[in-house]
Amino acid sequence: MLRRTALILLGVAAAGPAFAQAYPSKPITMIVPFAAGGPTDVMARIVGERMSKELSQQIIIDNVAGAAGTIAMGKLARSTPDGYTIGIGHLGTNVVNGSIYKNLNYDLQNDLAPIARLPSNPLLVVTSNQIPAKDLKELVAYLKANADKISGGTAGMGSGSHIGVLAFFAATGTNYQLVPYRGTGPAVQDLIANQIQIMIDQSSNSLPHIRAGKLKVYAVTAKERNAAAPDVPTTAEAGFPGIEVAIWHGLWAPKGTPPEIIAKLNAAAIVALRDPEIRRKLEDLGQDIPTPEQMAPAAFTAYQKAEVAKWTPIIEKAGVKIE
Numbered sequence: 001m002l003r004r005t006a007l008i009l010l011g012v013a014a015a016g017p018a019f020a021q022a023y024p025s026k027p028i029t030m031i032v033p034f035a036a037g038g039p040t041d042v043m044a045r046i047v048g049e050r051m052s053k054e055l056s057q058q059i060i061i062d063n064v065a066g067a068a069g070t071i072a073m074g075k076l077a078r079s080t081p082d083g084y085t086i087g088i089g090h091l092g093t094n095v096v097n098g099s100i101y102k103n104l105n106y107d108l109q110n111d112l113a114p115i116a117r118l119p120s121n122p123l124l125v126v127t128s129n130q131i132p133a134k135d136l137k138e139l140v141a142y143l144k145a146n147a148d149k150i151s152g153g154t155a156g157m158g159s160g161s162h163i164g165v166l167a168f169f170a171a172t173g174t175n176y177q178l179v180p181y182r183g184t185g186p187a188v189q190d191l192i193a194n195q196i197q198i199m200i201d202q203s204s205n206s207l208p209h210i211r212a213g214k215l216k217v218y219a220v221t222a223k224e225r226n227a228a229a230p231d232v233p234t235t236a237e238a239g240f241p242g243i244e245v246a247i248w249h250g251l252w253a254p255k256g257t258p259p260e261i262i263a264k265l266n267a268a269a270i271v272a273l274r275d276p277e278i279r280r281k282l283e284d285l286g287q288d289i290p291t292p293e294q295m296a297p298a299a300f301t302a303y304q305k306a307e308v309a310k311w312t313p314i315i316e317k318a319g320v321k322i323e
């Protein structure tokens with residue numbers, strides 16, 4: 001494996017500027033670590049489609065679900081570092097999983113090369129319509145009184161929806177059974193059907209269903225209300241401060257991808273997030289869009305490193321680990 005990688009790296013490096021100049025000369029695969037239809041997949045398709053226009057090359061989505069994104073990131077880390085395989089991830093898949101999964105066969109901080117930071121989603125506390133609570137305080141009381149009858153959906157240990165649950169449990173003193181899904185796209189369908197009763201879900205995933213009257217929303221996990229849902233109180237306004245979590249996203253490539261190619265992909269992502277139509281779509285889903293400066297590979301690398309320093313003690317204190 002090591003020899004093969006070394007030969008590939010030598011090959012790609014030897015090609016150098018000529019290789020990067022011609023890039024991309026064939027379709028690019030974007031690995032998405034969760035099932036189709038969830039917030040990560042939706043962001044990948046919205047941003048990826050606009051990036052493909054900028055790069056004049058198809059971007060093909062490859063949904064690689066399972067184990068809260070660890071399977072996908074392992075596949076990305078082992079991909080050929082030639083710019084034709086990239087991946088979208090987030091706070092869970094590219095920071096928190098490094099603390100939770102003790103036997104990852106790749107190093108999140110060293111086997112992947114950050115390309116660009118992408119938008120972040122706040123989380124919404126949402127339940128099926130069958131839950132008889134009119135606000136967050138009533139919901140917390142109901143959850144405590146019916147803990148054995150309540151199931152909540154996540155996208156697996158270490159997913160963004162799971163990180164939200166950890167913050168929610170800690171701040172409210174609630175606890176209920178967690179049901180892992182291959183993504184919160186499938187999970188939210190079960191929530192609408194009351195197969196599960198609650199989710200702490202990324203805004204982009206729940207907002208369309210809330211607007212259609214298919215889910216109840218109680219609060220947003222942010223310091224400020226969200227412009228896409230101005231009537232939804234923050235968790236602090238609703239009586240439970242301390243639950244401020246946003247699931248930021250980003251693009252990564254395998255370590256060793258030539259910097260000229262990383263720069264081309266970064267430039268295409270910046271153009272995509274400056275497109276007024278793309279911005280409107282993302283902001284309508286409650287998303288917060290980073291600036292071009294925040295999106296730069298070096299700035300994103302520093303941001304991810306700071307997030308590792310922030311979340312490692314939190315996850316260790318929560319005692320969440322998978323050997």
Ligand code: MLT
Nearest residue numbers: 038040159160161183184
């Ligand atoms: C999660 O972390 O909960 C995932 O982003 C859900 C998804 O994208 O399907």
